[in-house]
Amino acid sequence: MPDSRQPRRVRLKDVAEQAGVSVGTASDALSGRGRITEETRRKVADVASELGYVANALASGLRTGRTRTIGLHRQSPTEQLDKPYFRQFFAGVLEVGQRHDYDVSILSANTQVPRSTAPRVDGVIVVDPLSDDLRARELMLSPLPVVAGEYLPPGLPECEVVAVDHRRAVNELLAAEEERGVSRPLLVAPDEHSGWGNLLREVFEAWAADLGVEPAHGYVRFGGWDDKDGFRQVIRQLLEAHGDADFMLVSSPYGVLAGRELLLEAMPGREVRFASAGPDVDGVLSETPEVGYVDLPARALGAACAERLIERLEAGPAPGRAPGATLVPASVRLPR
Known part of the structure; x- marks a missing residue:
């Protein structure tokens, strides 16, 4: 009969005994924690490698309360998984998680109902935080470290922010339009629940004020990226109310497409230029070089959020560090 017995797993205690240190010192040496000399760290690491020791993450989690998992929260995540932007953001988080040996969990999120249990994660990235998202608010008020992946709208608790540098990118896009001549600009952006929408309005209004013109706004539901009917x-409504409008900045390339189609079908002869504050998702603007857009770096943003969160988890928040924004640059395609 074949021997079905499995070889005994090498334990942390075995590594400690072989290296001549305590179990606590061996644990700190292998995890990078504690005040230990480099010579001791190397010795413990060499012994662990020689014995074939593999850390038991479950046992470690029981001792430390850590799961080595970061959570990803987004309002309506099941809808957003269809969107290229969210998939790219998620891919950036996964890349960093893999590099640091962290799992990534997408949190289930009925944003109108409080959670009945705390999420089993060490920290959370809140993607595109919205002020009417009850669970985002809960997470930011919890003891968990939280990093927001985009600007916070008014009313949400403060936390660290990693965001795209929309201000620089949108100003670059608007400067190009200014050179083409603008007399009556319009803006279609997410409402006040979105920090990104609020920033777009701030930048747009400051630009219009410098031009000495009065801007007008229209609002769309945040997350309705491809809602062309909306x-x-x-x-x-904006074009009918402002018959002299000659330029419109829209938050999505699908909105640009909807506006251009509307002009052709229902307002023939009306000339309005468009630009998009969002990237050319699905190539909808690839054949329209006269339309400029901001190419939002979703993957780089997700990676930067994960790096910052894991940095906090590994080292803890720096003493006296105030919440602020870490900016990720975005490229701009200027109109031709």
Whole structure:
């Protein structure tokens, strides 16, 4: 009969005994914690490698309360998984998680109902925080470290922010439009629940004030990235109310497409230029070089959020560090 017995797993205690240190010192040496000399760290690491020791993450988690898992929260995540932007953001987080040996968990999120249990993660990235998202608020008020992946809207608790440098990118796009001549600019952006929407309005209004013109706004539901019917309705209302408008900045390339189609179908002869504050998702603007857009770096943003969160988890928040924004640059395609 074959021997079904499995070889005994090498334990941390075995590594400690072989290296001539305590179990606590061996644990600190292998995890990078504690005040230990480099010579001791190397000795313990060499012994662990020689014995074939593999850390038991479950046992470690029981001792430390750590799961080595970071959570990803986004309002309506099941809808967003269809969107290229969220998939790219998620991929950036996964890349960093893999590099640091952290799992990534997408949190289930009924944003109108409080959680009944705390999420089993060490920290959370809140993607595109919205002020009417009850669970985002809960997470930011919890003891868990939280990093927001985009600007916070008013009303949400403060936390660290990693965001795209929209201000620089949008100003670059608007400067190009200014050179082409603008007399009556319009903006279609997410409402006040979105920190990104609020920033777009701030930048747009400051630009219009410098031009000495009065801007007008229309609002769309945040997350309705490809809701062409919704954009079409808002854009029609704006164009009908402002017959002299000659330029419109829209938060999505699908909104640009909806506006251009509206002009062709229902307002022939009307000339309005468009630009998108969002990237050319699905190539909808690839054949329209006269339309500029901001190419939002979703993957780089997700990676930067994960790096910052894991840095906090590994080292803890720096003493006296105030919440602030770490900016990720975005490229701009200027109109031709």
